[in-house]
Amino acid sequence: MDIILASSNKGKLKELKESMSDYKVISFAEVLEPFEIVENGKSFKENALIKARAVYEKLDDKSVVVMSDDSGISVNAFGKEPGIYSARYAGVDATSEQNLDKLIYNLKEKNLEITPAFYTAAIALVSQKGEFCVHGWMYGNVINEKRGTNGFGYDPIFMPLGFEKTLGELGDEVKKELSHRSKALELAKIILKSQTFG
Numbered sequence: 001m002d003i004i005l006a007s008s009n010k011g012k013l014k015e016l017k018e019s020m021s022d023y024k025v026i027s028f029a030e031v032l033e034p035f036e037i038v039e040n041g042k043s044f045k046e047n048a049l050i051k052a053r054a055v056y057e058k059l060d061d062k063s064v065v066v067m068s069d070d071s072g073i074s075v076n077a078f079g080k081e082p083g084i085y086s087a088r089y090a091g092v093d094a095t096s097e098q099n100l101d102k103l104i105y106n107l108k109e110k111n112l113e114i115t116p117a118f119y120t121a122a123i124a125l126v127s128q129k130g131e132f133c134v135h136g137w138m139y140g141n142v143i144n145e146k147r148g149t150n151g152f153g154y155d156p157i158f159m160p161l162g163f164e165k166t167l168g169e170l171g172d173e174v175k176k177e178l179s180h181r182s183k184a185l186e187l188a189k190i191i192l193k194s195q196t197f198g
Contacts, residue, residue, distance in 0.1 A: 001192070004028050006037075006055040006068035011152035012181075016067070019176075019185045023192070028055045028066070044070045044084055044122035045133045052126040062128050065192065071121040071181060073154045075103070075142055077112060083120075086154070096153050100146070104157060107144035117142040117158065119180040123188045132191050136183030151175065 001023060005016055008029045017025045037054045041047040052068035059066070072086025082089040082103065090098040107115065119138040124131065139161050146156040148168025156168035160178050167175055176182050 002026065002064045004031060004055060004059065004064050004066045006051040006066055008034075012069055015179075015181060016069070016185070019182060020189070022189075025067075032058055039070070039084075041070075041084070044072065044120050045124070045135070047084060048122040048124035048133055049126070049131060052124040053131070056126040065125055065127040067188070068124045068126075069121060069181065069184075070124075071119065073103075073117055073119050073142070073158065075107075075115060075117045077110060077115045078106065100154055100157065103142070103154065104144050104146070107142065112144060114141050114143050114159075116140075119154075119158070121180040121184040123181075123184040125188060125191060132188075134184050134187035134191065136180040136185070136187070138178055138180040138183070 003020060003023045003025045005013055005025055005027050007013065008027055013027050032055065035058065037051050039047040039050055041050050048068045048070035051070065052066045056066040070084070072083055074080040074083045086099065088094055090102040117140060121136045122133055124133045140163070141159050142154070142157045143159060143166070144157070146168065147166045148156050150170065150172070151167045156166055158167050159165065160167065163170065
């Protein structure tokens with residue numbers, strides 16, 4: 001069974017390919033002309049389903065499963081911001097670095113050196129068998145300085161619970177064990193292996 005990933009994010013594609021090694025995972029950009037998907041949902045689940053649904057509807061081959069991930073970081077002190085706006089926190093066309101810098105700036109503005117935060121990942125699956133969505137979470141703290149060069153996004157400032165290192169400093173194996181996306185993917189695998197997709 002082929003899985004089409006409704007994302008062109010290289011970091012996500014690499015992580016998903018490694019985690020879903022039993023399947024052939026390809027980016028939708030390899031099989032479709034690029035097109036805009038308006039993510040106007042009010043939750044990670046809604047946005048993940050919007051992306052997966054949009055790609056599935058454009059495909060000629062309905063035997064595939066389209067998988068989409070919508071994920072982000074929520075900082076308790078900011079009323080759970082940036083949340084679903086994590087990828088565009090510093091503006092619609094902002095880079096990951098700009099989003100990260102904005103969060104660090106906001107932490108410093110509030111004189112917060114360290115404060116609780118959590119990552120959420122919603123993974124949607126859309127196929128001729130139906131629509132599904134699962135979630136994974138990772139809890140910890142954010143700090144107001146970058147540490148480490150591993151990972152992507154907000155990883156250089158996020159310290160998982162029980163660790164004094166950021167995701168940017170931790171090795172890939174440790175990160176995979178803790179990751180919100182890994183947790184959601186384990187649940188997605190159960191759906192893929194169930195009779196629903198048999």
